[in-house]
Amino acid sequence: MNIFRHRPFGLPALALLTIAAAGCSSADDGPSAAVPHPGAAVTKLCRHLDEVLPTKVDKLSRRDPEPASPLTAGWGGDPAIILRCGVDRPAKMSDPEADGVEVNGVGWLLEQRADKSFRFTTTLRKAYVEVTIPAGRTGDGMAPLVSLAPAIKKAIPEGIAD
Template sequence: MNSSRHRHRSVAALPALALLITVAGCSSADDSASAAVPRPNARTAKLCRNLDKVLPATVDGERREDPQPASALTAGWGSPAIILRCGVPRPAQMNDPEADGAEVNGVGWLLHKRDDGSFAFTTTLREAYVEVTIPKDRTANGMAPLVDLAPAVRKAIPKGIAD
């Protein structure tokens, strides 16, 4: 899909987007995070393992605490956890020419607001799809987690089209 068909926001638009998606809430009493582990092909799994090796120790001021089950294809930070899953399938929203997108520090992301108030961001124009979910209780900082994750994605996941 041609990325020019997606509407993009620059990092300069972050304050407006942060205000738009700010949601008041309390953190969950359950500190244990879980994430479904993707099942990509071998080539994509290798890219994801490379990403796992270069992920930052902190994201949005929170230290890394990986979800269960343990996997090199998933990572998490804080509580409620910001969850990264690498090797996810291509989101159906990428077929929508009106889907919202953003470019953050050289990495394109598709934005999807979920019914539970959380936001999912999925990389675009990379050889593997990387999904970052920001829970509704953690949206006050807008796309700050993507700023922290962009260098690792740029380093480990080459530009291109995922299988």
């Protein structure tokens, strides 16, 4: 088991996330997301998560990406907040210097991407759940994770994902 440092939800993490960058508009009509292909046990957990996800995240209505799948979900439009359940373990989790946050009882690996969006992946859960917050939506800080934490705690048990 790899341990990485957790930074408590506070000013450094909030300051990092409140830096808003202008989002790029897309010619597509709606969001899209690659569908993960986990094993049967993780797929079952992810299907349960899909059933308990909130209809609104950070005041944005649910609008699932294409292709339709119970392993993906989205909120908002352009740009959308995207959730993918059953993703592979991120390589960054092996980095002892990786940044992590805990939001309402759910641990997350925090990664800022080249396009200034943020990718969060759950830690110490039986399935990896990834949430991407686009650069144009980072001004609300951790609000999307606060909205998603109850569903993740309910559907994805604590433990180590296979």
